Amino acid sequence: MDDLWDAIVVGLGPAGASAAAVMAGEGLRVLALDRGPGTRKACGGCLTEKVAGYLPPGWRNLALCPVYEAEIEAGEVIVGAEVQRPLGFLVDRGRFDDFLRAEALEKGVETVTARVGSVAEERGSVRVVTPRGDYRARYVVGAGGANCPGARYVSGFRHRAKVVGIAGELPLPDGFRPGRIRLIMGLTGYGYGWFFPRDDVLNVGISEHRLNARGVEAVFRGLLERAAQGRAVTWVRSRLIPCYDGRRRLSRGRVVLVGDAVGLVDPLSGEGVAYAVSSGFMAGRAIIEALGARTGSPFSGYRLWVQENVYPEFRWASILARVIFRVPRGFTALMKKRPELLAYYLELLGGRKTYRGFAAEVLKNVGGVAARRLFPVAP
Numbered sequence: 034m035d036d037l038w039d040a041i042v043v044g045l046g047p048a049g050a051s052a053a054a055v056m057a058g059e060g061l062r063v064l065a066l067d068r069g070p071g072t073r074k075a076c077g078g079c080l081t082e083k084v085a086g087y088l089p090p091g092w093r094n095l096a097l098c099p100v101y102e103a104e105i106e107a108g109e110v111i112v113g114a115e116v117q118r119p120l121g122f123l124v125d126r127g128r129f130d131d132f133l134r135a136e137a138l139e140k141g142v143e144t145v146t147a148r149v150g151s152v153a154e155e156r157g158s159v160r161v162v163t164p165r166g167d168y169r170a171r172y173v174v175g176a177g178g179a180n181c182p183g184a185r186y187v188s189g190f191r192h193r194a195k196v197v198g199i200a201g202e203l204p205l206p207d208g209f210r211p212g213r214i215r216l217i218m219g220l221t222g223y224g225y226g227w228f229f230p231r232d233d234v235l236n237v238g239i240s241e242h243r244l245n246a247r248g249v250e251a252v253f254r255g256l257l258e259r260a261a262q263g264r265a266v267t268w269v270r271s272r273l274i275p276c277y278d279g280r281r282r283l284s285r286g287r288v289v290l291v292g293d294a295v296g297l298v299d300p301l302s303g304e305g306v307a308y309a310v311s312s313g314f315m316a317g318r319a320i321i322e323a324l325g326a327r328t329g330s331p332f333s334g335y336r337l338w339v340q341e342n343v344y345p346e347f348r349w350a351s352i353l354a355r356v357i358f359r360v361p362r363g364f365t366a367l368m369k370k371r372p373e374l375l376a377y378y379l380e381l382l383g384g385r386k387t388y389r390g391f392a393a394e395v396l397k398n399v400g401g402v403a404a405r406r407l408f409p410v411a412p
């Protein structure tokens with residue numbers, strides 16, 4: 034245990050596995066600590082192409098169900114369209130995480146099952162405390178999700194996640210076609226529900242701001258009943274989604290945060306896997322460079338990458354979320370009236386258009402006074 038590792042990764046979800054694999058692939062000695070790898074997580078299992086560039090090529094061999102059709106429902110208003118290129122891929126989240134972990138182990142990452150209690154720097158290294166003993170490393174990647182102990186060290190306090198998510202799965206009921214997803218708006222005050230049918234499974238879920246969380250479980254049960262047609266539910270899980278708020282520190286000294294540990298989740302769609310994998314990859318690369326160059330500020334490039342590539346879009350997603358979740362019927366009716374706006378929105382969901390561009394498209398389609406009320410800043 035007195036070994037000095039090059040890097041310790043706290044949490045072996047998509048963010049941690051991605052960071053661990055990239056570092057071990059370059060010959061670093063990497064230890065990954067996870068409290069219970071392989072535990073099923075609440076997730077819709079929807080991945081977009083944003084994730085593709087950061088994954089090992091074998092991910093295409095996972096059972097991926099491409100999404101070619103999407104419907105949006107808000108009360109009695111329903112709008113839908115097919116797309117030429119898939120909006121994303123539906124996948125069994127458990128299998129996806131297993132695949133990433135297996136890739137990390139194959140690259141030489143060592144693992145220990147242990148719940149990390151705390152992380153702190155001391156004399157040029159970082160100590161990671163667990164009930165099974167302490168571990169030391171030159172650098173630590175905090176990838177422990179919404180309640181990561183690494184985040185407590187970096188921020189000095191515990192951030193509260195803003196959104197609650199519940200998901201469950203059941204055998205595919207009649208009337209659902211694999212790859213035709215439905216987003217259901219206006220079920221609660223600030224969030225949305227979904228039906229994600231893939232192969233022989235239906236994933237049902239809901240996300241909602243924690244301030245409105247009290248009634249969410251009942252709404253989720255209603256969604257399940259609507260879909261299930263008497264079929265037994267295989268599993269249900271709930272979890273916090275720590276969406277972006279723009280104020281979090283990304284690193285402190287030798288500790289860097291990735292994925293949910295630092296709130297890298299799209300505040301409108303709840304997409305987090307792509308950001309977990311890409312931030313893990315970028316933080317891993319930063320540690321490889323820091324160990325080679327032995328320079329002072331190892332994570333300035335990583336911070337810049339997040340600030341330039343992730344945060345600007347999250348800012349626009351936050352603004353749009355306020356509009357779309359507050360007037361879900363108006364928004365859905367507008368897209369019904371303007372199919373080109375719907376087409377743009379679907380491309381956006383697929384990660385091929387930007388939120389900023391979408392805000393500009395919405396502005397073009399609503400009058401001046403309404404536009405100024407909707408968007409305090411020009412896109």
Ligand SMILES: Cc1cc2nc3c(=O)[nH]c(=O)nc-3n(C[C@H](O)[C@H](O)[C@H](O)COP(=O)(O)OP(=O)(O)OC[C@H]3O[C@@H](n4cnc5c(N)ncnc54)[C@H](O)[C@@H]3O)c2cc1C
Binds near residue numbers: 069149273304
């Ligand atoms: C209901 C719901 C639906 C979602 N649907 C989607 C979707 O369809 N598409 C999408 O892209 N995103 C979705 N997300 C978001 C996505 O699941 C997360 O953004 C993603 O899992 C983040 O990955 P991560 O590796 O940062 O964290 P996690 O996946 O949470 O992994 C963290 C790991 O750290 C471990 N850990 C935690 N604490 C400790 C500790 N103290 N010590 C040791 N180990 C620890 C855990 O066991 C876990 O393995 C959804 C989220 C929810 C809640």
